[in-house]
Amino acid sequence: MKYFDAHDHLQDFPSEDGLGAALRAAAEAGVEGMLCCGTCPEDWGRVLELAGRDARVKPCFGLHPWLTAEEGWLQKLEEFVRRVPCCVGEIGLDGVKGLPGHEENFAAQLELAARFGRPAVLHCxxxxxxxxxxxxxxxxxxxxxxxxxxxxxxxxxxxxxxxYFSFGAEIQDPARARLRAALAAVPQDRLLLETEAPERGAGPAAVIEVAAAAAGLLDRPAEELAALTYANGLRFIGELK
Ligand SMILES: [Zn+2]
Incomplete structure (x- = not known):
């Protein structure tokens, strides 16, 4: 079975050993695609390096709404987007933890994604x-x-x-009834699954448990859900693959 982890931050693994072990576990588990999301100019180079090292890792570059950057960051982002087949993200709006000015930053990055025809990875x-x-x-x-x-x-x-709509480990929580209703409302060709690794100590291989939970909730065989979300992941990245 093949799996697609639609959102992680491999650059945030605390050590090379930890990252190496997580990527080996992902390979054994059949995770054949991962969207590795940069969050600020300081980590874009590392994201690019990780993608260059492992063809399963698809790079995404963006300025996260919780973070700020020095002047010139938007031009730097445009250079990455121009040069590298990539998504634009993680970018977004946050009414709780977003910093002043984050809405303008988001609008500019969304415009950039649209102008270059790049898929955007959003936090909202x-x-x-x-x-x-x-x-x-x-x-x-x-x-x-x-x-x-x-x-x-x-x-x-x-x-x-x-x-497209991506869901993570939160769907495993029976108390999240509204989230589970949203999962059920997503058109099947727009459904994605994610780990947000290394958050909560997870690696990309944890997408298997998310897929099993989603399969249970949607009353579909796990193999079918893995194949569906893998195909959706490839369609989402499009020409990057
Ligand atoms: Zn994230």
Whole structure:
């Protein structure tokens, strides 16, 4: 079986040994694609290096809404996007922990993704109305909501704009009824699964447990769900593969 981890931060593994072990475990588990998301100019070089070392690792470059960067960062991002087949992300809106100015940073990066036809990897917390407005203005070709936390009702509007929806270990929690309803509302060709490794000590291989949980919740065979989300991951990255 093949798996696709639609969102991780391999550059954040505390040691080379830990990263090496996680990538070996991922290979044994059948994780054949991973979106490795940069979050600030300081880690973009490392993300590029990791992608150059392992063809399964697809690079994403962006400035996260919790972080700031020195002047000139947007031009630097444009150089990466111009030079490297990549996604733009992790970028987004955060109504709880977003820093002042993050909305402008997000709008500029979304415009960049649209201009270069790159898929965008989005973080969104409590900013759904504004997100819809900015998506309608920028019109990126396609985007994914990582760790989707919006309502089940919003799925249709976001999907119509080109949205994919990614879910992580949180779906394993029976208390998350609204999240589970959102999972069930996603069109099957837009569903993705993720680990956010190395958060909570997980590696990309943990996508297997997420896939098993999603299969149970959607009442589908695990093999079928793995194949579906792997194919969706490849379609999302498109020409990067
Ligand atoms: Zn992330």
């Amino acid at each position: 917390v409590k900013s759904w109305g504004r997100l819809l407005e900015l998506l309608k203005a920028a019109r990126p070709d396609r985007f994914m909501l990582h760790a989707y936390g919006g309502s089940p009702e919003l799925v249709k509007d976001l999907a119509a704009l080109g949205g």
